[in-house]
Every structure is written in structure tokens, then in C-alpha cells.
Amino acid sequence: MIKDIQVITGCMFAGKTTELLNRLNKTNQNYLLIKPKIDTRNINNSIETHDGVQKKAITVSKVSDVFSEIDNIQLIAIDEAQFFPASIIEDINYLVSKNIQIVVAGLDKDYLNQPFGYMQQIIGMAKSVTRLEAVCNKCSSPASYSHRITDNSSSQILVGASDQYEALCQKCFDSYSL
């Protein structure tokens, strides 16, 4: 059986990491959970969701850093995939060729609503894409936009949680952009 690629995407606070960890809880396959080194929210080797659920994770600069550890692995889960470099595409293809299932969670768009990292390409490769929504911080409608509250950096890569970002619906997001 050929293993497939699954993607969990959406804006911030949509529950992507929670969904990823839920899928790992349900699987009976041997898995590795990896996250990019850039995510400084978790300095120790674990992933914690906004609501406090924790799981052991391997911090890597690129996905191929775990290639030496995949002998008995049937599934690789990648969190915050938008932060990985371009090599993530060929690395995922390599893992699929080794009959390893891939589950990717990540932001498809940045806070300016521009494509984030290589998520669009990964979504194009995926057999299943789960698009999660958050709740708008202003009006409680379904939200699919990440809005940066603070304005202290022009970098796309600003990792943060509720103190720096909020989820907005399209109407509320547009009202900031005008």
C-alpha cells in the first residue's frame, strides 16, 4: 500500500497542532514528530498546543535531518511546516518513496495573507487537506486570517502566540487592510 500525504492547515489558533497530535494519538503506527528549529516557543523537545497538550518532538533544521532515524518508522508528522526550507518538498517525496505516511500541519498564509513557506506546494501534493478555522477575535465569526497585533518586525517569520497575533474573519481582516 502506498502511504499518502495529509495536510492540516488554516490560520493561527485554528487548532492545527491539536489536530496533528490527535491523529498521532489515534495511530498504531510507529511515528516521529518533528518541528523546525526556528520555533522558539518550545525550547525543549516537545510540542505544546495553545491549550496545553504536549508531545515529544525532534527539533530539526530540515526534514532530512531525521533520515538516519526512520528504519522502524511508518509515519512522520511535521508541525509548523511553513518554516522549513525548500528541501521539504524532495524530503517528503523521499519519505513517501520509503512507504512512510506523512502528516503535515502548518500555516498556508502569513499575517499579510501571502503564501507561507512551501505549504502551497505541499497542499498540491497531498491526498487529503483539512482546512481548519478559528474564531474571529473581533466578532466571533469563523476566522481564516492571521492578523499581527504588534508591529515591531517586518519579518514574515515572527513566531508567537496570543500576545502577537489574533485570528480574524475576512470582514474584520479587511477592515485593518484598508
Ligand SMILES: [Zn+2]
Ligand atoms: Zn470578524
